[in-house]
Amino acid sequence: MADGQVASVGLNSANGKGIASPGFVDLQVNGFAGVDFFSADRDGYRRAGQALLECGVTAYQPTFITSPEDELVGALGEVPLNGAAPRILGAHLEGPFIAPERLGTHPAESRRDPDRALLERLLAAGPVSHVTLAPELPGAFELVDLLRERGVTVSCGHSNATAVEARKAFARGAKTVTHIFNAMRPFAAREPGLAGAALVSSDVVVQLILDGVHLADDTARLVWQAAGGRVALVTDAIAAAGIGDGSYTLAGVDFEVEDGVARSADQVLAGSTVCMIDAVRNLVTLGAPLDAALAAASTVPARIAARPELGTLAPGSAADIVVLDDSLEIVRVLVRGADAVE
Secondary structure (H helix, E strand, C coil), rough: CCCCCCCCCCCCCCCCCCCEECEEECCCCCEECCHHHHHHHHHHHHHHHHHHCCEEEEEEEEEEECCHHHHHHHHHHEEEECCEEEEEEEEEEEECCHHHHHHHCCCHHHCCCCCCCHHHHHHHHHHHHEEEECCCCCHHHHHHHHEEECCCEECCCCCCCHHHHHHHHHHHHHCEEEECCCCECCCCCCCCHHHHHHHHHCCCCCEEEECCCCCCHHHHHHHHHHHHEEEEECCCCCCCCCCEEEEECCCCCCEECCCCCCEEEECCCCCCCHHHHHHHHHHHHCCCCCHHHHCCCCCCHHHHHCCCCCCCCCCCCCEEEEEEECCEEEEEEEECEEEEEC
């Protein structure tokens, strides 16, 4: 390593042993270690960031769910871009342009139909890098075009789109799907919906919450067998991740965590408490080869984020590295070539 970059790659090292992986990249993190990013200050980001590093996450996108405009603007204004570890790639806006039929735990009163002026104001408020929207809504394609012009990743999610509508969105420039099978039209024999269209579209990356709760094991296996190599693991983590059971809030929405499962008052899943390294282990347990599971947590999400210097171990790439032992326990985490976990 030199100047924060990988200088060379080899099988034998005088510095020790272990499995070296590119640092994990999490595209969807609502909060962590008691911190809800929606209301976090700089110290909150620091504390959550340190806990994310301990899970092997060296780059991530703080994620803000559907909320009133003034609150979203305030949250975006607090996103730090100071080069600390882990890297913050920009904010993921999960809404507010989502389908009323597929809200999940998002508050209905803050949902909005596509509104270019509102999107412009949100983009001006902070470093937005990723937007989840429902592509079937009238006017959604105008937003897709604007986001692509600004270099922002467009993801389809919280959507009631049919397969035909989904394919039109992919052709327009949406290149990924937010937490596949969750908060979208169910797959059916004659209407496979957004999930089915994504699984058969070879140029679309599917994001997957692999916490043992959001998807049945066989559903996760189906996703992997259909789309292995273009699956990005995401945690959709909330403030309870790394802490434990109890009462929490997600962007002002109250929820309870019991036995590691987060649900709102109406028993809707409210994010996850999984750690990225645990999601990797879960994918291996389901039958994925280790190198492919590690890529799903690093290389593939880095590609979606359009950050080619991340998610790879090659000369010239960023020296963001996770070292694992044979039991897939984290031994060491480096960011820019420096140890990031004490």
